[in-house]
Amino acid sequence: MDELKELFEQGKWYHCFRYEGLLSNGAYDIETYIPHYGFENDYAGKTVLDVGSSDGYFSIWMKEHGASRVCAVDSNKYDGSLAIQASNFNLKNYEQKYAQYVDDYSRFRSVYERFGLNNSNKLLLMAKLKSLEVEFQNGTVYDLKPFGEFDLVMCNDLLEHLRDPITAIEQLYFAAKEKCVIAVSSAMKTNWFNRNKPLLTYQGHISGGSFYSLSEAAVIAMCKAAGFRDARVVSRFDMENRTHRVANPHFVVHAFK
Numbered sequence: 119m120d121e122l123k124e125l126f127e128q129g130k131w132y133h134c135f136r137y138e139g140l141l142s143n144g145a146y147d148i149e150t151y152i153p154h155y156g157f158e159n160d161y162a163g164k165t166v167l168d169v170g171s172s173d174g175y176f177s178i179w180m181k182e183h184g185a186s187r188v189c190a191v192d193s194n195k196y197d198g199s200l201a202i203q204a205s206n207f208n209l210k211n212y213e214q215k216y217a218q219y220v221d222d223y224s225r226f227r228s229v230y231e232r233f234g235l236n237n238s239n240k241l242l243l244m245a246k247l248k249s250l251e252v253e254f255q256n257g258t259v260y261d262l263k264p265f266g267e268f269d270l271v272m273c274n275d276l277l278e279h280l281r282d283p284i285t286a287i288e289q290l291y292f293a294a295k296e297k298c299v300i301a302v303s304s305a306m307k308t309n310w311f312n313r314n315k316p317l318l319t320y321q322g323h324i325s326g327g328s329f330y331s332l333s334e335a336a337v338i339a340m341c342k343a344a345g346f347r348d349a350r351v352v353s354r355f356d357m358e359n360r361t362h363r364v365a366n367p368h369f370v371v372h373a374f375k
């Protein structure tokens with residue numbers, strides 16, 4: 119238990135998880151913000167795809183709320199290779215960041231091995247700890263065909279990191295049977311003047327791994343172009359990054375087939 123406590127407190131986490139009095143040292147405490155995503159209370163019998171799942175807070179939440187099948191897809195291989203298409207100027211920073219997943223595994227290997235894991239994938243660790251069946255697939259939002267179709271598809275805080283958000287939204291459309299929930303972290307969304315204009319601002323030269331700031335109208339227009347019959351903004355909120363102590367503005371879109 120001491121080792122697990124150390125892993126929760128000192129490991130490399132993206133999401134905060136609460137487990138038997140422990141709190142993982144994640145950058146984002148999604149629990150606080152769940153009401154903003156407009157989820158149902160019960161997903162009994164529903165299949166869910168979580169694209170860009172990271173530590174898998176949303177996948178675990180869906181399974182705990184009744185989903186019959188949850189498939190999490192992320193490009194992170196947990197072997198130190200880059201999971202994100204960074205700008206060249208920022209490559210070194212990202213290489214260092216992704217090396218931390220390997221360091222985390224070396225440091226807490228005995229915990230991971232105890233749960234039959236051979237890398238530091240926190241989604242799989244949390245699923246084991248909570249005895250939940252959640253699938254993890256290494257893959258990309260640019261090709262979701264191998265994973266099939268799901269009642270609900272989620273893609274949270276990924277579009278802004280992509281060089282090609284249009285292809286990504288088209289793939290979400292093909293993977294969704296009913297509905298897609300898309301959360302976007304974007305500097306532009308708080309700006310009421312630009313909110314309703316279909317704008318993208320290139321910011322890759324500043325952030326290196328976050329290519330575009332997308333307006334709400336841009337995401338809605340892309341959803342409609344991809345084929346969704348309706349798409350609407352259901353919430354706007356600021357989410358605190360606990361590591362950098364900054365509030366990141368977010369909006370959530372629900373897109374319907």
Ligand SMILES: C[S@@+](CC[C@H](N)C(=O)[O-])C[C@H]1O[C@@H](n2cnc3c(N)ncnc32)[C@H](O)[C@@H]1O
Pocket residue numbers: 146169170171172173191192193194201202203257258259260273274275276279301
């Ligand atoms: C900013 S995190 C968001 C995590 C989570 N969805 C959330 O909202 O808290 C983006 C995640 O997308 C993954 N990712 C980056 N590019 C991807 C791609 N092309 N396909 C699938 N996942 C990708 C990253 O590895 C990372 O785990």
